[in-house]
Amino acid sequence: MGKTHLVMPRAIWTGAISFGLVTVPVKLYAAVQSKTVKFNQLDSTDHSRIAMKRTNAQTGEEVPYDRIVKGFEIAPDQYVVMEPGELDALDPKKTKTIDIEGFVELDQVDPIYFDHPYYLVPGTGGAKPYRLLCDAMAETGRVGIAKVVIRSKQQLVALRPMGDVLAMSTMNFHDEIVDAGSLDEVPKAEDVEAQERELKMATQLVDSLSEPWEPEKYADTYREEVLAIIERKAAGEEIAVAPAAEADDAPAPDLMSALKASLDAVRERGGDTPATSRKPATKAEPPEKKAGASRKPAAKKPAAKKPAAKK
Numbered sequence: 001m002g003k004t005h006l007v008m009p010r011a012i013w014t015g016a017i018s019f020g021l022v023t024v025p026v027k028l029y030a031a032v033q034s035k036t037v038k039f040n041q042l043d044s045t046d047h048s049r050i051a052m053k054r055t056n057a058q059t060g061e062e063v064p065y066d067r068i069v070k071g072f073e074i075a076p077d078q079y080v081v082m083e084p085g086e087l088d089a090l091d092p093k094k095t096k097t098i099d100i101e102g103f104v105e106l107d108q109v110d111p112i113y114f115d116h117p118y119y120l121v122p123g124t125g126g127a128k129p130y131r132l133l134c135d136a137m138a139e140t141g142r143v144g145i146a147k148v149v150i151r152s153k154q155q156l157v158a159l160r161p162m163g164d165v166l167a168m169s170t171m172n173f174h175d176e177i178v179d180a181g182s183l184d185e186v187p188k189a190e191d192v193e194a195q196e197r198e199l200k201m202a203t204q205l206v207d208s209l210s211e212p213w214e215p216e217k218y219a220d221t222y223r224e225e226v227l228a229i230i231e232r233k234a235a236g237e238e239i240a241v242a243p244a245a246e247a248d249d250a251p252a253p254d255l256m257s258a259l260k261a262s263l264d265a266v267r268e269r270g271g272d273t274p275a276t277s278r279k280p281a282t283k284a285e286p287p288e289k290k291a292g293a294s295r296k297p298a299a300k301k302p303a304a305k306k307p308a309a310k311k
Contacts (some may be wrong), residue, residue: 004222013150014098014123017133017159024130025123026098031167032117037226095149098168103142106160112177114158115170134161145171197300201259208266 013028041050054063070087071079098120122130137143137160144159158173179188194202229239253261 002008008303015148016123017098017100017120017130017144017146019100019133019144022129022234024133025126026120026166027123028132028168029119029121031119035220035223037223037230071245098146098148098159100144100146100159103137103140103144106141106143109143109158113171118168118170120159120166120168132168134164134166137161162270198255200258201256201263205259205266208263208270 009029011027011029015028017024017026039169042048042049054065055067056063069081069083071081073079104188133144146157146159148155148157156173158169158171160167160169233239
């Protein structure tokens with residue numbers, strides 16, 4: 001809606017990268033800007049904002065902020081209360097340093113461990129060691145695993161080159177990853193075996209739908225439609241709500257029929273041929289040979305160790 005105002009990125013943290021005896025002054029910038037459409041809760045009678053109040057669940061009385069303490073539930077309605085001073089004593093030391101503890105092959109890190117992305121740019125006097133670190137990691141295909149304290153919280157992070165910039169992703173700790181083996185609904189390979197013909201057709205379908213990764217071609221169409229409706233309503237237009245479509249009760253096709261119909265639809269749309277008759281794709285130059293590039297992580301199974309219970 002309206003004109004988009006250009007907002008210059010602002011550093012959200014300043015510090016330094018430390019590896020060995022080398023120190024690189026850096027500034028941290030957010031790498032993602034959320035564009036989720038946010039709504040306020042209103043009273044439908046007069047469109048006044050709804051205020052959220054902190055109330056005592058037993059008495060209904062509003063509780064002032066200075067009376068609120070933190071409690072950890074150990075049983076229903078039983079809590080261990082933590083005083084502010086007790087938690088403050090445990091706060092990690094704010095060193096303003098990203099301490100690299102080691103370098104690992106990027107292919108060894110499952111993407112499930114990555115959390116939120118940031119960019120790091122060199123601070124005053126840090127251009128040369130920054131460039132050196134980027135190029136060294138690109139040349140070796142490795143990422144730096146480090147720890148850093150941001151907003152009083154210790155974070156596990158991964159540093160990797162992305163072209164000319166150094167990216168930093170916060171990471172989930174190992175005991176935060178849910179063990180996929182604990183999911184009862186996952187079919188076992190020995191219990192569900194695909195026929196050779198089914199696997200061949202499924203492979204052909206995947207190959208027929210394969211394409212280069214072009215992130216700019218994907219858009220949040222739901223957000224665009226919501227914003228379009230908001231703009232129309234703001235202009236005074238009445239919005240007619242279409243009735244919900246009825247569920248299709250037609251029986252689902254069997255697996256082979258669905259695979260065949262999918263392949264036929266792809267071929268009619270783009271004239272693609274099955275993988276068995278295609279020429280092999282030209283092998284791309286390994287990313288680690290390109291200065292400033294990072295290697296694409298291979299999908300791997302998460303570690304089988306079950307996570308410890310969170311406190």
